Amino acid sequence: MVEPLAGEITVYFYAILFARYPEVRPMFPQGMDAQRDRLLRSLLRIVDLVDEPESLVRFCGHLGRDHRKFGTLSAHFPAVGECLLDTLARYAGPAWTPDIAAAWTKAYGTVAQVMISAAEQDEAVRPAVWPATVVRRVSRGHGIAEITVLPHMAYEYAAGQYVSVETPWWPKRWRYYSVANAPREDGTLTLHVRAVVGGSVSGALVHRAAVGDVVQLGPPMGDMVLDAAEHDELLFVAGGTGLAPVRALVEEVARRGGRHQVELFLGARTVAELYGFDDMLRMAQRHHWLTIRGAVSHEHIPGIRGSLPDVLADYGPWYQHDAFLSGPARMVDLARETLTHNGTPARCIHHDPFETPVLSTP
Known part of the structure; x- marks a missing residue:
């Protein structure tokens, strides 16, 4: 009900938080636009996951561990909760009934406790930054x-x-x-x-x-790791700087003795933008288990031409592979749709989160 007023809500929330508890202001950047967006998306994600307890706990645990680098303390949570509930009450109007208020109060308490517990467990084993x-x-x-x-x-x-x-x-x-x-x-x-x-x-x-x-x-995050693979046959797909985690995964396969067969597709708009391709070719020359192909979508050249999702469809099917996708969100989305349409199980498709990863982990 309040989502259409998201911009006003987040501005009001931080205004009253800083007015009532000025000691927390130094924890935040001067420009608050990105921070307001993250707050909204975290709230929407919590609501989305309310009927999936395991996923909700996992998400809130990520949030709790990630917040350590900001200097967040358990004492800050009651202040945030007070201002958040007051903000929702203001913008929900008559819809903010006693039952709704009680539900949100209980929900916030649960979320806060999961975040605090995750942060305390994390603090026992590693630094915040x-x-x-x-x-x-x-x-x-x-x-x-x-x-x-x-x-x-x-x-x-x-x-x-x-x-x-x-x-x-x-x-x-x-x-x-x-x-x-x-x-x-x-x-x-x-x-x-x-x-x-x-x-x-x-x-x-x-x-x-x-x-x-x-x-x-900050602490390392993400589940797009080699141990997530079910198959020995691997498909790596990278666009732009999405090459970074894929390159790391190729190195990891090599570190483990090359027990996997790897098909690697790199994509870009033009040949000039196909960065890292030569380095990966040299790796393919050293490792017999690695095959690499480059695809260009906006330039007529000899070789593979087209977007990565289209190229994957031409070279598939990939239903006996684990697929690791990394690059622009649009490319990853289309590649995932292509693979799913052609029989690759969703559990075998691994990809980077979009935007702010801690708020976007699948």
């Missing part, structure tokens, strides 16, 4: 840079996962990037970053970051 020094920066053209960082403390993750990054130039603004390598002995991580229009964090990483700069990393 990891400082990391930039040790290498390579420009790939077309607004893309490879940023390699060395965390100051041991950073455990699995190939295919993603991390949140905060730069010194935009405090409190965290953005998510996939790690482009399997775990290395030297502990370094390489991120593929594209400078998006209006993107403060991506722009800073691509155009401003230099060796010696220190960024902050």
Whole structure:
């Protein structure tokens, strides 16, 4: 009922939160647009999952662990709950009955407790953030840079996962990037970053970051990992900087002795934008189990032409494969539809979350 007023609701919520509890304001970035959007989507996701207890607990656990990097404490939850319920009551009007108020009060208490418990369990085993020094920066053209960082403390993750990054130039603004390598002995991580229009964090990483700069990393997240596969036959599909987690997965297959057969499709609009293709070709020359194909959708050239979803349909079926998809949301959506239509079980299709990952995990 209040969703059509989402913009007003989130503005009002943060206004009364900061007015009543000014001590929490420093935890947030100066620009609040992205934060308001995240609040709304988290609330909508909680409502969507209300009849799926396991999924709801899992989602709220993700939120709780992710909020540690903001400095969130258990004492903050009652203040947020008070302001949130007052906001909903204001905008729901007569629909905010005693029964509805009681239900939301109980629901918020449950969500808060799950988040607090997840954060406390996480705190017992690892830090909230990891400082990391930039040790290498390579420009790939077309607004893309490879940023390699060395965390100051041991950073455990699995190939295919993603991390949140905060730069010194935009405090409190965290953005998510996939790690482009399997775990290395030297502990370094390489991120593929594209400078998006209006993107403060991506722009800073691509155009401003230099060796010696220190960024902050949040905990590793994501389930697009090799252990999720049911089959020995794997299909990897990557568009643009979606190559990053796919490259990490290819390295992980190699680390495990090449027990899988891997078909890799890389896609771009033009040949010039088909970044990373040469590197992956060299990997295919070293590993007999890896086959790589590049597809271009907006340029007439010899070889494969067309969008990745169309190319997948031509080369399929893939119903005996586990598929790992990474890239623009539209591409991933269409590729998933193509694979499902041609018989690939949904449980065997793995992909990166869209937008803010912690709010979008399937």
